Amino acid sequence: MARKEYDVLIIGSGHSGGMAANVLTKKGVSCLMLNAGPEVDFSRDRTTKAAHELPYRGFNKPGRLPHVYQANEFNANQWVDEKENPYTYDPGKPYNWVRVRLLGGRSLFWSRQSFRLSDFEFKAADIDGRGDNWPISHADLAPYYSQVESIFRVTGRKEGWPQFPDGNFVESNFTAPESQCIQRLTELCNQRKIGVSRMRSSQGVNGLASSINLLLPDAVATGKLDIVSNAIVREISVDKKTGLVNGAHFVDRHSKREMHAKARVVVVAAGTLESTRLLLNSGLANSSGVMGHYLHDQIYGVSVVASVPEARDGKAPQGLMGGNVFIPRFRNLTKEDKRDFIKGYCMLINSGGGANPNFFAAYGDELQKKLDSYAGSCVSGSIYGERVPRFENHVRINKAVTDAWGIPVLHIDVKDSDNELNMAKDAANTMEELFKSAGWEILSKTDKFYPPGYSIHEVGTCRMGDNPKISVLNKWNQSHDIKNLFVVDGSAFVTCGWQNPTMTIVSLSMRASEYLAEQMSQRNL
Amino acid sequence: MKRRRFIKALAAAPAVPALVAQQPLPPQSGRGAGPGGRQTQQEIAQLPLTEAGEIADPVARFFTASQFAALRKLSGILVPPVASYIGALDCDAPEFIDFLVSASPADRQQLYRNGLDALNLQARSKFGKPFADLDATQADAILKPLMATVAWAYDPPKDPVKHFIFQAHQDIRTATRNSIEASTAGASSGRRGLAGAGLFWNPIDPV
Numbered sequence: 001m002a003r004k005e006y007d008v009l010i011i012g013s014g015h016s017g018g019m020a021a022n023v024l025t026k027k028g029v030s031c032l033m034l035n036a037g038p039e040v041d042f043s044r045d046r047t048t049k050a051a052h053e054l055p056y057r058g059f060n061k062p063g064r065l066p067h068v069y070q071a072n073e074f075n076a077n078q079w080v081d082e083k084e085n086p087y088t089y090d091p092g093k094p095y096n097w098v099r100v101r102l103l104g105g106r107s108l109f110w111s112r113q114s115f116r117l118s119d120f121e122f123k124a125a126d127i128d129g130r131g132d133n134w135p136i137s138h139a140d141l142a143p144y145y146s147q148v149e150s151i152f153r154v155t156g157r158k159e160g161w162p163q164f165p166d167g168n169f170v171e172s173n174f175t176a177p178e179s180q181c182i183q184r185l186t187e188l189c190n191q192r193k194i195g196v197s198r199m200r201s202s203q204g205v206n207g208l209a210s211s212i213n214l215l216l217p218d219a220v221a222t223g224k225l226d227i228v229s230n231a232i233v234r235e236i237s238v239d240k241k242t243g244l245v246n247g248a249h250f251v252d253r254h255s256k257r258e259m260h261a262k263a264r265v266v267v268v269a270a271g272t273l274e275s276t277r278l279l280l281n282s283g284l285a286n287s288s289g290v291m292g293h294y295l296h297d298q299i300y301g302v303s304v305v306a307s308v309p310e311a312r313d314g315k316a317p318q319g320l321m322g323g324n325v326f327i328p329r330f331r332n333l334t335k336e337d338k339r340d341f342i343k344g345y346c347m348l349i350n351s352g353g354g355a356n357p358n359f360f361a362a363y364g365d366e367l368q369k370k371l372d373s374y375a376g377s378c379v380s381g382s383i384y385g386e387r388v389p390r391f392e393n394h395v396r397i398n399k400a401v402t403d404a405w406g407i408p409v410l411h412i413d414v415k416d417s418d419n420e421l422n423m424a425k426d427a428a429n430t431m432e433e434l435f436k437s438a439g440w441e442i443l444s445k446t447d448k449f450y451p452p453g454y455s456i457h458e459v460g461t462c463r464m465g466d467n468p469k470i471s472v473l474n475k476w477n478q479s480h481d482i483k484n485l486f487v488v489d490g491s492a493f494v495t496c497g498w499q500n501p502t503m504t505i506v507s508l509s510m511r512a513s514e515y516l517a518e519q520m521s522q523r524n525l
Numbered sequence: 526m527k528r529r530r531f532i533k534a535l536a537a538a539p540a541v542p543a544l545v546a547q548q549p550l551p552p553q554s555g556r557g558a559g560p561g562g563r564q565t566q567q568e569i570a571q572l573p574l575t576e577a578g579e580i581a582d583p584v585a586r587f588f589t590a591s592q593f594a595a596l597r598k599l600s601g602i603l604v605p606p607v608a609s610y611i612g613a614l615d616c617d618a619p620e621f622i623d624f625l626v627s628a629s630p631a632d633r634q635q636l637y638r639n640g641l642d643a644l645n646l647q648a649r650s651k652f653g654k655p656f657a658d659l660d661a662t663q664a665d666a667i668l669k670p671l672m673a674t675v676a677w678a679y680d681p682p683k684d685p686v687k688h689f690i691f692q693a694h695q696d697i698r699t700a701t702r703n704s705i706e707a708s709t710a711g712a713s714s715g716r717r718g719l720a721g722a723g724l725f726w727n728p729i730d731p732v
Contacts, residue, residue, distance in 0.1 A: 037730075044727075046724050047725050047727065049725040051722065052704055053576070057621060057703040059625055062628050062629035062633065076726070084732070102729060358691070363603045368607040
């Protein structure tokens, strides 16, 4: 029996695939969505438990998810099983690939931090003096950011700073008086010309801002979207006569039965590295030779913790402690700001917490007394720092290793440079200097950071550009080589910035999908 | 064992699982309904079950006798009962650590074995007896120089024995804090919530 040919096949159901389905189906385009994992049912799949009820008392099962530092015994089942879905790297170059294969993908667990990129990122090469610019600017993406912010109900405080573009924020309640501790820090930052703002965050609905509650329901309601779960795409298929893609071969996750679905256009939205793996395994769209290259993300882990002396031993007066602030990038914003690194980082400051036992060389009663004394008196600072996209940081297919469905895996080859190390040192030193200037006692300071991938913000392996010789996609997320192939996730990024990339990914997907629908209506595709 | 049952009796009603067990089965979704919308699953009563840890003592079997004796001693010193907080020996934390390490990758097993052997070696060298037989002052004399401040858990001390002490201290604290005895003691002393409670994800449509 001849099966239906869809207008568009969307591979992946996270934020980017969800937005593609949302836009295309509303324009009357018939879509098929294939997702590698099952549908999640919160009421069935989650239970409140105490740690002592779990087999390992809250420790994760040893060795189960060695690359997912975010994993614990409570959430272990939400992550991709590393034995079923392995990847490889050289021992000296560890990489933490953090994956979710449920319907909705990683959007189910998104932290909801919602930032725009600025032209300090879109035009980074002009500022850094090296690298490449995006083929678009903030002005090109601003109308889409605005629509996405409305759908996701983003809160934020407008600042008017070029490195921190304001958005289409829903009304926010930032009128509560800041604690004296935060006021003191703000004064010190202002003296140093460091702008202090507030976190920008998606409210979503009932605390969830996922594709499964914000994007896919509308698409399903059009009657134009079919979703197939547990469909692991092995290869995108090509019409040998035209060279155009015409569907995908996939394998059922349970039965391992091989299937093929047909479509006029293919939109790849499986997440940066899964999308790239699929395209490399398919042998498509890589005339430039840069597919898989320029993998980068952000550095996490740098932190400084201090204690406010007046708040110790439970003696903090009302209004001294509490609250948090967000400090967007402030380094390398002008040519006069000469540093031993390019790009920048943001800082997150929280007031009112306690001390970590690891900060003290003590045990037993002595340790407990210290913990009691420092409780509620601490200020902690951490950063998100931009890694530099470099050609040599890349992924390739490792044909010697396959996943549980016989699909060759990725070999990831990424290493940090002095730029990341120097940025981390600057961030730790800056936070330490600020806290010391405030008269606070430094309890811990580290300029160490997690291996690449930890941030779950990996981007760049199918980057966009105007020049087909050095980019995989054009400015519409469309393959330079195959006009009916689009890639709408983070792999299209040229630079990641210090910002959580989700708003940019979703906005790019919206923009690309509108372009795609327009091209289809004009019969160019 | 008696003490364990006493603590269990103290736990007036933290028993979320027991309450859940009393609830009727959730209604079946439409996808599971039989012809004509009839429910195909029979409703059966959920029988009350007992956690193994509530009625049986754990058996340590990974470490050697001298290593385990050192681990017990170390656990009691690093995490003693303080105020209303229970200590590591009140909740079989050393026995749990024995189990945890037995299931761990080789590098963690080696870290523990070498670390415990090093404690025994130092104890014999300085005081002529194993670590487990030291008095508090003698144990402090060995342990205090091995304590290190750690700003970031992923950047442990380079010295392997200090690394072991850091890791063991962290593990023993967690094993103690997450025990049923800590949960019960916390409820008895008025601390809110269950120790280490969280939202657990069941296996989702496993292959």
